[in-house]
Amino acid sequence: MIGGAPFYEFGRFGEGTSLVIAVLLGIAFGWFLEQGGMGNARKLSGQFYLTDLSVLKLMFSAIVTAMLGLFWLSWAGLLDLSRVYVPETFIAPQVVGGLIFGAGFATGGLCPGTSCVAAATGRKDGLALIAGMLAGVFVFGEASPAIGQFADSTGRGAWTLPQAFGLSYGTVVGGIVAVALGAFAGAEWLERRAERPARPMKVVA
């Protein structure tokens, strides 16, 4: 019943075509990032001061859209989920790496992907961030013989949330949709609250 997706995995086209697809998908990715204001560090950094939660809204919208698409396509037998790449889990390095990454994110105001959009649209801070990223990757590369053991530790392979929680795929998908909707409502509330900072806090009678 498999309808043939993912097409590249089933040999429908070769490596050359895959690279053309990479450029085309990248163009669309960059287009939507810029449209959403993600090439602007001042807008992006509003996420960390709870004045503009575009990052959260955009990321959760994208994740939910792709997640539901994967779920329905596999349910309809049009896509073989086992041939879709799941980023591997390495618990300790991903938690520590995430903390370091987050500190850098708040300091730099852009992430690796959005820095490319910022730089492409003339933002010098985007260029500086790209230079920093390259330096950071080089530092990691040079340090990798020493920290490689930690970086490769606590590996769990392609471990998914349904496996970790012992729940069905559909239940986890539904749960994430619910969390996303809650996050959207919370984000709207926070932005409304941030829009009237000039007025003094209402004194509770």
Place this chain on the structure above:
Amino acid sequence: MSDVATTAAGQPLGTAASSRAEVTTTTRVQVRREAAPYASPYVAGVGIGVVLLLAFVLMGRGLGASGAFSSVVAAAVSTAAPSHAAGNEFYSRYLSDGAANPLRDWLVLEIIGVVIGGLASAVLAGRVRWTTERGAGITDRRRLVNAFVGGTAMGVGAKLARGCTSGLGLTGGATLSVGSWLFVIAAFVGAYATAPLLRRAWR
């Protein structure tokens, strides 16, 4: 694209955020071209979700960003010091094709696309500016240093975690990878712990 636009604080953001932007007492310089407002983050997010889904359907893989930086660094090190790069397990991972060009890589081409697409969108919306985005509390120079330092931390963090907000956040988020969700939660914890120290940089 002249220097007129470099008054970061007074420049229109093109969204409701502009009304919130702190305006300094210095004279605001009129920007020659009115920038179109940004799209709703929900609309842009669904657009990116469709692109991500297309990547899964066509390629069986998702989007990414930090992997492209690794290929560039690995290629540079390999050019400067071939034996050093070959003896390093991390660089070798990005040079594994042997004779093939390490920059002939899916993520490198995807990122070239991101640059083209981002520029096209900004050109059509009148949002291209040769400027430094920053808050009123710091200088351009300080902002560039912050961007470089933040980028360096993200480079180390992303390599330790094997991905960034794209490859782990979006791709791993949609494929329900446990490590990806842990990374995203940790990244937001790290960001919110750091942000209060940098409040002046954005206000």
